[in-house]
Amino acid sequence: MSSIRFIHTADLHLDSPFKGMTGLPAERLHALRESTFTAFSNLIEYALKSKPDFVLIVGDIYDGENRSLRAQKKFHDGMEKLNTIGIPVFITHGNHDHLAGRWTRFSLPSNVHVFDGNVKEAQLRVNNQEVSIYGFSYKERHVHEAIIEHYPVAGNQNSYHIGMLHGSLAGDQTHDVYAPFTKTELLEKHYDYWALGHIHLRQSLHAEPPIVYPGNLQGRHRNESGEKGFYEVELSKTGASLQFIPSSAIVFERIEVSCGGISHANEWLAACTDVVDTYRTRFGSCIVELTMTDVGYEAAELFGQSTEAEWLEVLREGLDDQESFIWIQKITFNKQTQSAAITSTLVQSVLGQMNGWTEAEWKAVLKDVYQHTRGVKYLDVLSEEDIRDIQTGAASLLTAEMMELK
Incomplete structure (x- = not known):
């Protein structure tokens, strides 16, 4: 049997509002609010060049149940581009963009198959191979039922069988538990690949067959740090090859800055600049939180002479001068640093009294x-x-x- 190749993505969250991002200059805030659309555009452009056999989008295409007209237009245009070169797209809707939401309907081109509220099978032929894809869309926001029970067991093993499921592992309380399943339940279906969505952390739950969360296309806050993107999958009956493709327009990161040997403000600025420039080179635009580590006596004394707000302002002014921007959202002086600063200031005060x-x-x-x-x-x-x-x-x-x- 010949192999098949497809893109697996999920959790686009188009038009996410990015609430709570205070202090950003207007042009940077605009870039951030456009980032979900930019990441989606990066996905489409990659697919146009790579020409996969098909694309899977596993839930939460839109950030809210009342899908904005602009977000629907952007998504429609992306699907139309794929349609022009004959790439089929299979989509399910999740808890954020469930079918019970109210929105002005936008029809999608003929290459797009949308799963409805019940588990269904869609079929296509790729390289003279039959491919069966199974999935469903959320009828409403809260789906606590174990929908996995409604997925059929794979029949003809000469065909490819792929499950699309927007949900979470039963018992995993780190995220809202919807459409819960166990890994054993997935394996019992004898599918060749499980395309998951809902969890924004990229991870593989099983290798053979692959059970995969691609994560979301674009990080939306500090707890969705690191590079985001999607998978290009080459699947055969003997195995699978997964390549992660970055799509983030802006990356959220938490970075440590070593303050070892620092005693002057310009040395600290240089250390911070070196670290963030490394991330700028690697990821492009970033929104970062900096944590000071390895704080010695002199550095602690230095930090105690100004407020965190002053240090933050000076650092921002020195970095905001390039097209790929770095925005320092926060500076953290960890407990050890704070204690060292307090110790340094208090000891120096007492010693000053004693010396006099x-x-x-x-x-x-x-x-x-x-x-x-x-x-x-x-x-x-x-x-x-x-x-x-x-x-x-x-x-x-x-x-x-x-x-x-x-």
Whole structure:
């Protein structure tokens, strides 16, 4: 049997509003709000060049149940481009764009097959091979039923059998559980490939046969970090080859910046710039959160001299000058850094007070020891050298105690 080749994508979330992204300049905010459309366009352009046998889109094409007219037009135009070169597309709707939503209908071109609210089989021939594709669309937003029970067991093993399922593993509480299934239930259907959707983290649940979440096309917030995209799959009866294709217009990332050896603001700016430029080169435009690590004594003292808002403002001004933009959403001084800064500031304050004491003030501080009736016979007369030794010991003890408090 010859192999077949197809694209597996899911969770496009076209027209996602990107709520909560405050502070972005207007042109950057516009680029972010357009990013789901840009990622979709990247998918279409890749398909036009790659010319797969067909495309699978497994749910949540739109971000909301009341699909905007603009989002539908963008999607329609993408499908029409695929139609011009004869690429079939099979789509299901998920919990975000379920069939009970209210929207102005946009008809789709003839190459698009939309699964309805019941599990159905769609058939096509690829390279003289029969391919059966099974799927369903959500009738309403909340589907708690185990729809997997309605998928038929594969019959003719000389054909290819592919399941499309927008849902989640039963018992997995890290995400809203809809259309729950177990891996055993999927395997019992004897399909050659399971094309999953709903979970935005790219992952493979099983290798042979592949049970795959491609993740979403475009990250939408800090918890959807990293490169997003889709899979191009080459499938045969002896195995499968999956190639991840990036599509993100903007990547969300959390980045650590080592502050080892830093004692001046320009050194810190250079360290941050080097790190984010590496990500800019790799991913293009990014929205990042920076966490300071390896903070020594001098760096902690440096950070304590200005507020996080001031450090953030200075860093943003130094980075926002290129077409592929890096937007620093947040700077985090982790607990260790904050403790180090507090320790540094407090210790320096106390040591500054101690350094300013006169000999008379030192004697006043130490009078309880030197005037003790039983202990005085063991002590020599307090000298300037003794005061210096006591001062050094007090500084070491104070620093050690403060570090223990962290």
